[in-house]
Amino acid sequence: YMSGYSFINFKKQWVLSNKGTISLNQVNNKQWVDELRKNSAKIIWSNRLGENEEPESLLSEYINNHYLTFIVKPPIYTENSDVALIFNLKQSALEALFHKSIGNGSLIIFDQDGKLVYSENNNLSSYYLEHQEILEAEEMYSLKLDETEYDIVKKKSAVSGWTFIAAYDASIANKQLMQIPISMFGIISIILMIHGIISGLGAFR
Secondary structure: OEEEEEEEEOOOOEEEEOOEEEEHHHOOOHHHHHHHHHOOOOEEEEEEOOOOOOHHHHOOOOOOOOEEEEEEOOOOOOOOOOEEEEEEEOHHHHHHHHOOOOOOOEEEEEOOOOOEEEEOOHHHHHHHHHOHHHHHOOOOOEEEEOOEEEEEEEEEOOOOOOEEEEEEEHHHHHHHHHHHHHHHHHHHHHHHHHHHHHHHHHHHO
């Protein structure tokens, strides 16, 4: 699920990545690196979903921060960090993992800052982006949007801070629920019919 990695040593001023080893002074996107060093957080998710990848990102002098990037600045429990581990997530692999992971529902994921990570329903994801207060609400069980009523299951990860939303079309769900008793009635009818035929043949003999 990774497309690349980088290890930055701020103290010794060098970078080791899947593209080789260079001096920190040679890095093209040095401004992003400086912002990363000043960031006091120890575990960081960088979300650049939807942004066009810069042409120079293939160069060894560029520290890749495209798409979703997971950053750890060890040691975790001390104030200062002289190093940073950067892991670049692979978009195709991650989206394949998410795709249809909840059956007939639509999966929508937002990061810790309320930015979109993944969506299988553009109308719903746009609605949540425009109404961040609803995204932060503790509970929501249903939502009506564009004449469609959705059953909503929403959970926030305590580890990543990401919010996972499973949305189900209530009308489709109700139809599926109605199929259960109809199917059961059909199965019972067939069993009773077979039982009647067997009983009739036994009585005839």
